[in-house]
Amino acid sequence: MSRHLAIVPAYNEAGAIAATIADIHANTDFDVVVVDDGSTDATAAVADAAGAAVLRHPFNLGIGGAVQSGYLYALDNGYEVAVQVDGDGQHDARHIPELLHHLRSHANLNMVTGSRFVDREGAGYQSSGTRRIGIRLFAWILSRVTGRRITDPTSGFRMVDRRGIELFARDYPHDYPEVEAVLLLHFHKLEGAELPVLMRARTSGVSSINAHRSIYYMIKVLLAIFVGLLRARPVVEAGDRAAVAAEHSI
Amino acid sequence: METKIQIVAIVVTGGLFATVFELVRRRALMERYALLWMFSSVLLLGLAVWRSLLETVSRAVGIYYAPSALFVIAFGFVLVMLLHFSLATSRLADQNKVLAQRIGLLQQQIEKLEAGERGNGVADLSDRRERTPAR
Numbered sequence: 229m230s231r232h233l234a235i236v237p238a239y240n241e242a243g244a245i246a247a248t249i250a251d252i253h254a255n256t257d258f259d260v261v262v263v264d265d266g267s268t269d270a271t272a273a274v275a276d277a278a279g280a281a282v283l284r285h286p287f288n289l290g291i292g293g294a295v296q297s298g299y300l301y302a303l304d305n306g307y308e309v310a311v312q313v314d315g316d317g318q319h320d321a322r323h324i325p326e327l328l329h330h331l332r333s334h335a336n337l338n339m340v341t342g343s344r345f346v347d348r349e350g351a352g353y354q355s356s357g358t359r360r361i362g363i364r365l366f367a368w369i370l371s372r373v374t375g376r377r378i379t380d381p382t383s384g385f386r387m388v389d390r391r392g393i394e395l396f397a398r399d400y401p402h403d404y405p406e407v408e409a410v411l412l413l414h415f416h417k418l419e420g421a422e423l424p425v426l427m428r429a430r431t432s433g434v435s436s437i438n439a440h441r442s443i444y445y446m447i448k449v450l451l452a453i454f455v456g457l458l459r460a461r462p463v464v465e466a467g468d469r470a471a472v473a474a475e476h477s478i
Numbered sequence: 479m480e481t482k483i484q485i486v487a488i489v490v491t492g493g494l495f496a497t498v499f500e501l502v503r504r505r506a507l508m509e510r511y512a513l514l515w516m517f518s519s520v521l522l523l524g525l526a527v528w529r530s531l532l533e534t535v536s537r538a539v540g541i542y543y544a545p546s547a548l549f550v551i552a553f554g555f556v557l558v559m560l561l562h563f564s565l566a567t568s569r570l571a572d573q574n575k576v577l578a579q580r581i582g583l584l585q586q587q588i589e590k591l592e593a594g595e596r597g598n599g600v601a602d603l604s605d606r607r608e609r610t611p612a613r
Contacts, residue, residue: 263582281586281590285579285582289578289579297579
């Protein structure tokens with residue numbers, strides 16, 4: 229068994245999931261776990277046939293819950309490194325070895341994120357215009373808060389070490405996880421860095437954020453950032469009470 | 479005039495109290511919610527009946543029309559209730575998420591174990607089911 233795991237959250241991605249898994253297997257030695265977040269199509273069956281471990285949610289939890297299931301799986305099965313790869317084929321698995329090399333060669337780093345906006349020859353897919361303004365804004369705010377340069381806070385293409393796995397398995401933001409996870413990492417004093425990657429436009433399915441809802445999304449993420457700043461984020465260790473605790477009494 | 483509004487207030491708060499009481503009696507309300515509701519409906523009914531107390535309270539906080547003090551208190555309770563329910567739903571949603579994630583992980587483990595048994599030539603559950611004679 230490999231010590232490395234690729235977490236692929238998927239919601240109705242039967243059309244692209246097999247290619248995504250094959251891409252990961254062809255370019256890396258990573259095990260693949262697909263988190264089928266209550267899909268109504270054949271996502272789970274296709275992923276299983278493609279040789280991935282499949283976690284199935286009984287209903288749709290949203291991207292945050294799906295990704296956290298992947299981290300719980302990584303924690304339970306003792307993986308040392310986990311990388312998130314979107315199920316829709318946007319993330320090019322050829323970059324995974326680069327991310328891994330960068331994480332391994334910098335002992336202080338806990339997370340490496342693939343960024344579309346760190347300079348790299350050939351632009352690749354960089355999202356639509358209105359969305360880029362939003363991403364710029366989040367990037368600016370988060371850079372100010374964390375004190376390190378963040379160019380692509382909405383990138384879901386990120387690799388974490390064991391400490392990152394432990395943190396995310398325990399506490400992972402619910403609603404806008406990509407942006408909030410950057411804050412979470414910062415408040416737990418883990419180090420992150422960005423690496424340039426090229427992303428592809430999605431091959432099938434529909435993005436969870438439609439173009440016409442971009443502005444709405446932007447406002448909600450901004451609110452989430454500020455709520456995230458207010459939120460008490462003590463360095464939670466195993467056995468501590470979670471922020472919203474699953475208590476035994478009703 | 480004063481008596482009219484008092485009658486209305488007594489009828490409304492009395493109705494609320496009767497409803498809460500009946501729901502508690504039928505065990506439709508869980509104790510923790512029942513307590514809050516019972517307390518608020520008793521207090522409101524008490525203030526509606528006991529006019530001099532309501533007038534003392536409203537004068538103390540500078541409300542000139544005593545019945546509106548009743549509405550202010552009722553509004554306060556409604557706010558507390560709503561906050562309480564937001565807390566309860568947040569907790570339920572979080573518990574729900576944890577359950578769904580655990581189910582996913584457990585299901586994957588079961589399938590892995592079953593696949594392993596099949597691979598070792600040991601009959602798994604479905605095989606056993608097939609072998610039981612049909613009736």
